[in-house]
Structures are given as C-alpha cells and as structure tokens.
Amino acid sequence: MQRLSALKEEVEPWKALAHRVEELRGLLELVASEGDESLADEIALDVGEVAKELERLEFRLLLGGEYDDHDAILAVHAGAGGTDSQDWTEMLLRMYLRWAERRDHKSRILDSSAGEDAGLKSATIEVSGRYAYGYLKAERGVHRLVRLSPFDAAHRRHTSFALVEVMPAIEDQVEIEVNPDDLRIETFRASGPGGQHVQKSSTAVRITHLPTGVVAACQNERSQSQNKAMAMKVLRSRLLELELRKREEEQARLKGEHVEAGWGNQIRSYVLHPYTMVKDHRTGYEVGDVEAVLNGEIDEFVEAYLKSRVGEA
Helix, strand or coil, X not given: CHHHHHHHHHHHHHHHHHHHHXXXXXXXXXXXXXXXXXXXXXXXXXXXXXXXXXXXXXXXXXXXXXXXXXXXXXXXXXXXXCHHHHHHHHHHHHHHHXXXXXXXXXXXXXXXXXXXXXXXXXXXXXXXXXXXXHHHHHHCEEEEEEEECCCCXXXXXXXXXXXXXXXXXXXXXCCCCCCHHHEEEEEECCCCCCHHHCCCCCCEEEEEECCCCEEEEECCCCCHHHHHHHHHHHHHHHHHHHXXXXXXXXXXXXXXXXXXXXXXXXXXXXXXXXXXXEEECCCCCEECCHHHHHCCCCHHHHHHHHHHCHHHC
C-alpha cells in the first residue's frame, strides 16, 4: 500500500498538468477562432505557471535513484580547525535542521558529541520526508568555512572544515546482511550538558561492525533497547552507503575517472570574511547571501549539483 501510494503521488501531478495543458489548448483555439484577445494576458499567465510546474516535475525525474525517495541519515564531523571547526559543525547541523523544517520534513537528533569548549565534535540526525535522501546526498563531502574567529583573542581569520556524510535510511526488508558475530555492542552513559540532564544509567549504545570498522551510536532515545534498535538502523544505513560508494567508485574507475575519497574532496566554501559568498566547487554555483544559506536555503545548490550529474549517469 505504501508503494501504491508513492506511485500515485508520482503520477497524479503529471495527469493534472496534462489536464491543464488540454484546457489551455482548448482556450487558445477558442480565442483564435473568435478573434477575442481579451483573455490573452490571463492565458499567458497560465502558460507561465504550467511551464514552471513542468520544470519542477522534470527535476523530480532526476530523483530516480534506487533510494532517492527514502528518508536520510546525515552525520556531521568536525575536521581541521580545532574549536572553530567544532562550532562550524554545530552551524552545519543547524543549517540542515532548518532545511528540513522549511520542507516540512521531520528531523531528530540521534547522537551528538559536544566539543571541549564550544560546538560539536560530531552529530547524527534522521530526516524523514519524501526524497530526503535524494536531495541531501548532494551534501556529501567536506564543507569549508572562512571567517574571523570568535574564539581567537586577536580576532584573526580562520579556516575550518567539517565532513558531511549522508546515507539512505533503510527498512529491515532491504537486503543488508549483518552477522551478529561481526558486531561489538557497547553501552555507556549518555553525555549531556551536565546537571540533572546527565543520565545515571548506561542507556546509550555503540555498535561496531568488526569487518569494516563502521561504527554507529545512539544516545537520545529513552531506553537502551530503543537506542540499540536505532543504532542498528544507522549501522545498516552506513553499510549500505559503503556498498553504494564502492559501486560508484568502480563505475568511475571503469570510465577512467580519478576517484578521490575522504577529506580531499572539498565540495563547498562558505566565506564570511573579507567578503560574503557561498560557492559550490563542483558546479561553480554561488550566492552572496551566506546568512540565508546557513538558515537552510540550500535547494538551489542541491538542484544545480543534481542537474550537473545528468550526463554522468
């Protein structure tokens, strides 16, 4: 029933658009036969709206990957830059939470590790909404921030880095085999800001997949069993993303392209000083309103990236 509902959601907008086109065609024929130009402006406005809707639906066709319509699990990790990079990690987390809010997607923090002085060392969230993974997969890679550091007494310019990982949230029926003997499961007390919010019992769970070294943790659920279930979900998603990445690298190798994984692949720069600009290095797309981007307005970057990959499929 979920699959049927999803397919109807795909088909119905195209049917509605086709119906609008037929109505406009009939109206144009009527105007042409009677020579009545009074409706010309209204028809022109309707044609413009139909063209915009067609462009929107055609873009949706780019989100036709196997898992593009799934929910997403997104992780942000502080990189080089010390306290500034940890603050940058928290800023990126806020950006993605605001993006989810703007699109009426649900989001929740699954795990987070606070920085020593400020910000976050890392954080993992789940974003639930149609095509969440299809959009957010464009955010994978290293994000660079250039600004006057609020943590530097001399107020000098600092460059900070953070790594964003994005994985499709998958259900149990997806074939990702995980041998229980390959898992190391640890429990620990959930970290927090201190005081009454610090848990006294070991409810947080960390699961390590020994063959690959992939680690997943969850500490924000109410019980150890809930944290374990969510950590397993994150682990399965990480293993799936690892498999998808291997496929992409193999395809790139067969095409003769150089594949560079890890921290060397910087995808976007956010510059706050000496000028303001956000630039995506993969597409060349850039905007000057950094504040709007950090408040979650990243759709134009995502769409430019997805459109640039059409010829690579």
